Amino acid sequence: MDNIISAAECFRDLSNNNLTGPIPDFLSELPNLNILLCENPNLAEQVSCGLKKKKQQHTSVTPVFTYSEIQKITNNFERILGQGGFGIVYHGCIGETQVAVKILHHLRFKGLKNFVQRHVDVLVRVHHINLTTLVGYCNDKTNKGLVYEFMANGNLRTYLSVSDSSASVLTWEGRLQIAIDSAQGLEYLHYGCKPPIIHRDVKPLNILLNENFQAKISDFSLSRNFPTEDGSHISTRVARTPGYLAPEYYLSNRLNEKSDVYNFGVVLLEIITSKHVLSKTHDHISDWVAFMLGKRDINGIFDSRLERNFNVSSG
Numbered sequence: 001m002d003n004i005i006s007a008a009e010c011f012r013d014l015s016n017n018n019l020t021g022p023i024p025d026f027l028s029e030l031p032n033l034n035i036l037l038c039e040n041p042n043l044a045e046q047v048s049c050g051l052k053k054k055k056q057q058h059t060s061v062t063p064v065f066t067y068s069e070i071q072k073i074t075n076n077f078e079r080i081l082g083q084g085g086f087g088i089v090y091h092g093c094i095g096e097t098q099v100a101v102k103i104l105h106h107l108r109f110k111g112l113k114n115f116v117q118r119h120v121d122v123l124v125r126v127h128h129i130n131l132t133t134l135v136g137y138c139n140d141k142t143n144k145g146l147v148y149e150f151m152a153n154g155n156l157r158t159y160l161s162v163s164d165s166s167a168s169v170l171t172w173e174g175r176l177q178i179a180i181d182s183a184q185g186l187e188y189l190h191y192g193c194k195p196p197i198i199h200r201d202v203k204p205l206n207i208l209l210n211e212n213f214q215a216k217i218s219d220f221s222l223s224r225n226f227p228t229e230d231g232s233h234i235s236t237r238v239a240r241t242p243g244y245l246a247p248e249y250y251l252s253n254r255l256n257e258k259s260d261v262y263n264f265g266v267v268l269l270e271i272i273t274s275k276h277v278l279s280k281t282h283d284h285i286s287d288w289v290a291f292m293l294g295k296r297d298i299n300g301i302f303d304s305r306l307e308r309n310f311n312v313s314s315g
Contacts, residue, residue, distance in 0.1 A: 062123075062134055062135075062137060063135070063136035063147075064136065064137060064138070064139065065136050065137065065138045065147065066138065066140065067138055067140045067142075067143040067145075069138075070092075070101060070103070070138050070143070070147075073092035073093065073094055073099065073101060073147070074091065074092040074101050075092070075093075077090050077103070078090075078091075079091040081100055081154070082154070082155070084102075084205070084219070085221075086102070086105065086115070086221055087102050087103050087104040087105050087145070088102070088103055088105075089101065089102045089103075090102075090103065091150070092147070094147075097150075098150035098152075099147050099148065099149065099150050100147070100148045100149070100150050100151065101146070101147050101148075102145055102146045102147075103143070104116070104144045104145060115144065115221070116137055116138075116139045116144045116145075116146065117139065119134075119146060119220055119221065120134065120137055122197060122220045122223050123220060126189065126193060126197070126220075128184070128185055128188040128192065129214075129216075130181045130182065130184045130185030130188070130214075130215060130217060131185045131188065131189070131216055131217050131218075132148050132149055132151065132208060132216045132217070132218040133149040134146065134147070134148060135147040135148060135149060148218070151208035151209060151210050152209075152210055152211040153208075153209035153210065153211065153213055154209065155204060155205050155206070155207060155208055155209070156178060156204040156205075156207040156208075156209060156271075157203075157204035157205045159209075160204055160270055160271065160303075161274070169303075169305045169306070170213075171306075171309070172306055172309055172310035172314070175271045175272070176314055177213070177214075178209070178213070178215040178271065179267075179268060179271055181214055181215035181216070182202070182215050182264065182267065183264065185215075185216060185217040186199065186202065186217065186260055186261075186264055189217075189223075190257040190260070195225045196257065197220075197223050197224070197225055198223065198224050198225075198255055198257060198259060198260055199217065199222070199223050199260050199263070200222040200223055200224060200255065200263075201219060201221065201223075201241060201263070202217065202244070202260055202263035202264055202267060203241055203244055203263065203266075203267060203277075204267060204270055204271075205219075206218050206219040207267070224255070241277075242278060243266065243277035243278045243284060243285070244262075244263045244277060245259075245262075246258065246259045246263075266285065266286070269285045269286060269289055270285060272302055272303070273288075273289070273301055273302065273303055274305065275288065289301055298312055299312075
């Protein structure tokens with residue numbers, strides 16, 4: 001009899017409550033808690049109408065927004081933060097919290113039928129201080145979008161562009177910290193996720209900076225789980241930014257964590273030099289650095305805006 005009473009006390013029926021957000025974390029710590037979650041259509045993941053233990057349900061539940069809610073969040077798409085190959089990013093607010101809302105290009109939906117769901121499937125698995133956080137998403141039939149945490153200082157590429165006089169010049173110490181932050185985010189994807197994740201598009205445009213210039217890797221549009229059956233790589237077509245693809249890929253058509261490491265190495269050269277990976281003055285940034293090293297002009301490799309305020313022995 002005592003067991004029956006105990007079980008009844010731990011049952012909670014949350015059906016038909018129009019739940020939209022994640023269930024509070026502390027509930028997962030309560031022993032033998034059972035929750036009924038049917039008829040809550042705005043939960044990010046489908047749930048069974050059967051009785052479930054909270055710990056079984058406690059995967060990351062991401063809010064789903066309607067397109068009309070996205071319009072309100074962005075104040076009818078008033079302010080554009082940036083634009084990429086998959087869509088336009090707008091500034092938004094949910095209450096007092098600032099967010100960034102990426103709306104996908106309509107013309108690309110045919111080839112990106114499951115884009116949002118694939119993106120969400122990756123992001124609900126990753127939780128790290130150096131990876132951008134998914135706040136929610138919109139997956140309407142004709143309007144699709146992703147809602148992220150707002151990163152006040154934009155992307156790293158802006159601060160590496162010599163031609164952009166409006167951007168503050170990053171100090172040498174600041175650049176080192178951004179490199180460390182990015183490396184930690186990448187390490188988490190490779191070794192902290194099961195199965196591991198290859199980002200496949202690490203570049204300054206996809207490294208965002210918050211109000212404290214803390215770096216976070218963003219844009220998991222091309223990310224893939226690995227390994228495959230042989231436990232070492234995935235085979236995939238070229239789908240990345242020119243200049244960042246590891247040379248050996250063209251021979252093997254195979255990617256693994258080393259492909260991201262090559263990307264990151266290129267990013268390090270960009271952080272040091274502030275040069276683009278490809279330009280009219282050099283075929284590839286690595287070729288230019290090799291040329292300068294051949295001339296024994298180590299100081300000439302560094303961004304001239306640093307005015308020699310750096311330590312070549314850092315690392």
